[in-house]
Amino acid sequence: MSEGLTLALSKGRIFDETLPLLKAAGVEVLDDPESSRKLILDTNRPGLRVVLVRASDVPTYVQFGGADLGVAGLDILLEHGSEWGSSGLYQPLDLRIARCRMSVAAREDFDYASAVRQGSRIRVATKYLSVARQHFADKGVHVDLIKLYGSMELAPLTGLADAIVDLVSSGNTLRANQLVEVEQIMPISSRLVVNPAALKLKREPIRALVDAFASAISSKEE
Numbered sequence: 001m002s003e004g005l006t007l008a009l010s011k012g013r014i015f016d017e018t019l020p021l022l023k024a025a026g027v028e029v030l031d032d033p034e035s036s037r038k039l040i041l042d043t044n045r046p047g048l049r050v051v052l053v054r055a056s057d058v059p060t061y062v063q064f065g066g067a068d069l070g071v072a073g074l075d076i077l078l079e080h081g082s083e084w085g086s087s088g089l090y091q092p093l094d095l096r097i098a099r100c101r102m103s104v105a106a107r108e109d110f111d112y113a114s115a116v117r118q119g120s121r122i123r124v125a126t127k128y129l130s131v132a133r134q135h136f137a138d139k140g141v142h143v144d145l146i147k148l149y150g151s152m153e154l155a156p157l158t159g160l161a162d163a164i165v166d167l168v169s170s171g172n173t174l175r176a177n178q179l180v181e182v183e184q185i186m187p188i189s190s191r192l193v194v195n196p197a198a199l200k201l202k203r204e205p206i207r208a209l210v211d212a213f214a215s216a217i218s219s220k221e222e
């Protein structure tokens with residue numbers, strides 16, 4: 001474990017939406033991930049660096065100490081097992097960024113209400129197997145899950161599945177593919193996650209960053 005702090009972020013939405021929180025905490029990232037191929041980015045704080053990883057790899061980096069802290073969507077944390085307690089990641093803050101919801105969507109002509117009557121069976125394609133399995137189990141619906149890694153909207157259109165479980169924000173992606181949101185499962189936002197050993201060994205700098213993030217969030221919402 002290095003002396004300073006390492007923060008794991010993913011390129012795109014998470015990086016872009018974490019930047020203002022870092023700025024409010026007095027931290028400037030010195031490279032732009034869109035124009036640089038660097039994966040380790042310096043900041044104006046000699047004791048803090050940012051590493052760029054895939055969104056779904058953030059919990060793994062933090063869990064195994066490749067990073068002290070990270071920012072990950074609740075969707076990713078649930079699939080990683082973090083939210084259900086199996087990975088031991090400390091989650092001090094809901095950063096309230098990258099907000100969307102996890103939903104079930106289907107073709108307009110699919111009778112979802114009938115398909116999910118107790119005891120029935122439905123075929124669902126998703127990247128989020130764990131959330132989908134839990135959701136349909138809670139409803140008492142037998143589900144055949146098909147794991148996909150992207151373009152989930154195609155599944156009901158091609159007959160691969162009856163429905164999908166995916167993230168929805170504006171609803172534009174569903175609309176563009178003639179799908180409708182038939183059920184909302186849960187709201188999603190990104191969380192700060194911290195490696196528990198790092199929290200013990202580097203308590204002061206981690207506390208300072210968590211507190212700065214917390215006040216940045218509350219002043220943003222005032």
Ligand SMILES: Nc1ncnc2c1ncn2[C@@H]1O[C@H](COP(=O)(O)OP(=O)(O)OP(=O)(O)O)[C@@H](O)[C@H]1O
Pocket residue numbers: 010011012013014054055056057072073074075076098099100167168169170188189190
């Ligand atoms: N349309 C959206 N609006 C708001 N937040 C979203 C939206 N889609 C995803 N998110 C949130 O942003 C996080 C990062 O999404 P992003 O698209 O950058 O990565 P990804 O493509 O899902 O991950 P990976 O590259 O590992 O497959 C997601 O985990 C989710 O929490």
Ligand SMILES: O=P(O)(O)OC[C@H]1O[C@H](OP(=O)(O)OP(=O)(O)O)[C@H](O)[C@@H]1O
Pocket residue numbers: 150151166167168169170171172173174
């Ligand atoms: O309701 P909307 O505002 O259209 O957002 C929903 C879309 O956003 C996410 O994809 P993203 O944009 O992250 O692309 P990805 O497939 O590369 O993850 C998600 O998987 C949906 O496809």
